[in-house]
Amino acid sequence: MLAGLALAGLAGCGNSPAEAPSVLLVTVDCLRSDHVGAYGYGRDTTPNLDALAAESALFERSYSHAPFTAPSHASLLTGLNTPSHGLVFWNYKIDPAAQTFQDLFGAAGYRTSAFINHPGLPPTGLLEDFDLPSTQLSGPWEDTVEHFFDWVDSGEGKFATWVHLWDVHRPFGYREWSAELLGFYPGTGRQPGRLPFAESGFGPGHDVRVGRLEAHYNVNPTERAGPLPVGAEQRRLGELDWRYIADRYDNGIRFADRGVGALIEGLRERGVLDDTLVVITADHGESLTERDAVWFTHDPFLYEETLRVPLVIRFPGGRFAGQREGELLVRGIDVLPTLLDVSGLDAPAALQGRSLVGVLDGSDRQPVTLLAQTQTKSAKESFRSVVKDEAGPDWLEFRQAVTDGRHKLILDYDTGTLELYDLSSDPGEVHNLVVDNSLDGPGLALRDELQRYRSELPAAPVHVVDPDIASQALLDALGYVEKDPAGEQD
Known part of the structure; x- marks a missing residue:
């Protein structure tokens, strides 16, 4: 049996319906774990999440299965790897046969709800059956949290809810600024809290100072070397300008963290916090300036900064409070089996993750591997191709990665090139150990593991969705569809 798969059904832990907890799954879009205080970050970005972590179990080596929102959330909500749930890109839809978080908890009598903020998620099918x-x-987050608690207060009984917070996503820091997190900007003579360049607005109603111009994200070396819009002029951006964009990322984290705090405080005020299983995680991280090929993005990369995400679980009754798991790799597909286990529900045999209760209590310390993939190496170009040509599943540039936590192998199927990194000695994945595109030792073992994943994972049927005008416009706002200078789609 493949080491990375846990295919057997999980017996529930025996809770009666009256004893079963409510469930709150919170995903913070774009939050990389190494920018969280509880994970060792030096800046005070996450005081509320850090406080929650102190009374929760924290998983230091938690991974997402994809570096962008749709497939990573699908793995969280189904317990399936990307090939098995089928939601590989924005114009795909999750396999209707997949049993989801909302299906399983709804069938058990829970009230189910989702409060999401990503404009591209509704067409994917992830919201169906809530x-x-x-x-x-x-x-x-204020609107999201308010609507969640309005719904909680409007009914009775146990709830199972997914809350998605958007505030970390680009354009970084557009909600508000904290001078404390803009340490590289003061002293330059510019007004605190203002951008070092002008950006076009990000939808209606946003402060023009913190709007968005796609030129300042997804920037390659040629674009970085050339002039970019700065007010009414064009100039080359300097180190402080680029650093300021990265600092705004931390501002977005600080703002989203207040949303996490409001959720926890709202549960506490209602007297239901200790009867609620709370999970805080992220769909993926963010690459800032680590990868010279492209700055300020996430979609193309299978590196640590885009795949490593926080995972903090507050168990009812204080179970595992303060426990940190730093040895074993854990995955997004492990979240749903854990929620079902703690709630006393049997997990379907088709789930490919495992309950993390066994990791924490020592009853299941078997190491696992992670399969991650991206089919959006050139997301904007690929999506344009789909809109125009309605091509099938082969049109996307395609990479997969497999890691055992010590080494990571990345395979680009379009070019046939391999990358192998020793994560213990090279956590930044700077030194590719592959020579002449050949492998030995750990690389061969990971290649075999990748081949086993590809041969043994059930493959979901393809469900391509033609974006309607509204969905396409929302994706355009996110930058997934480019426009020409005249404002028309390419």
Whole structure:
């Protein structure tokens, strides 16, 4: 049996319906774990999440299965690897046969709801079968949290809810600024809290100072070397300008962290916090200036900064409070089996993750591997191709990675090139150990593991969705569809 798969069904832990907890799954879009205080970050970005971590179990080596929102959330909600749930890109839809978080908890009598903010998620099918699927597209956490608690207060019984916070996503820091997190900007003579360049607006109603111009994200070396819009002029951006963009990323984290705090405080005020299983994680991280090929993005990369995400689980009754798991790799597909286990529900045999209760209590310390993939190496070009040509599943540039936590192998299927990194000695994945595109030792073992994943994972049927005008416009706002200078789609 493949080491990375846990295919057997999980017996529930025996809770009666009255004893079963409510469940709150919170995903913070774009939050990389190494920018979280509880994970060792030196800046005070996450005081509320850090406080929650102190009374929760924290997993230091938690990975997402994809570096962008749709497939990574699908793995969280189904317990399936990307090939098995089928949601590989924005114009795909999750396999209708996949049993989801909302299906399983709804069947057990829970009230189910989702409060999401990503404009591209509604067409993917991820919101189907929730009792209440609420979309506050690109909205701030205040609106999301308010709507969640309005719904909680409107009914009775156990709830199972997914809350998605958008505030870390680009354009970084557009909700508000904290001078404390802009340490590289003061002293330059510019007004604190203002951008070092002008950006076009990010949808209606946003402060023009913190709007968005795609030129300042997804920037390659040629673009970085050339002039970019700065007010009414064009100039080459300097180190402080680029650092300021990265600092705004931390500002977005600080703002989203206040949303996490509001969720926890709201549960506490209602007297239900200790009866609720709370999970805080992220769909993926963010690459800032680590990768010379492209700065300020996430979609193309299978490196640590885009795949390593926080995972903090507050168990009912204080179980595992303060426990840190730093040895074993854990994955997004492990979240749903854990929620079902703690809630006393049997997990379907088709789930490919495992309950993390066994990792924490010592009953299941078997190491596993992670399969990650991206089919959006050139996301904008690929999506344009789909809109125009309605091509099948082979049109996307395609990479997969497999890691055992010590080494990581990345395979680019379009070029046939390999990358192998020793994560213990090279956590930044700077030194590719592959010579002449050949492998030995750990690389061969990981290649075999990748081949086993590809041969043994059930493959979901393809469900391609033609974006309607509204969905396409929302994706355009996110930068997934480019426009020409005249404002028309390419």
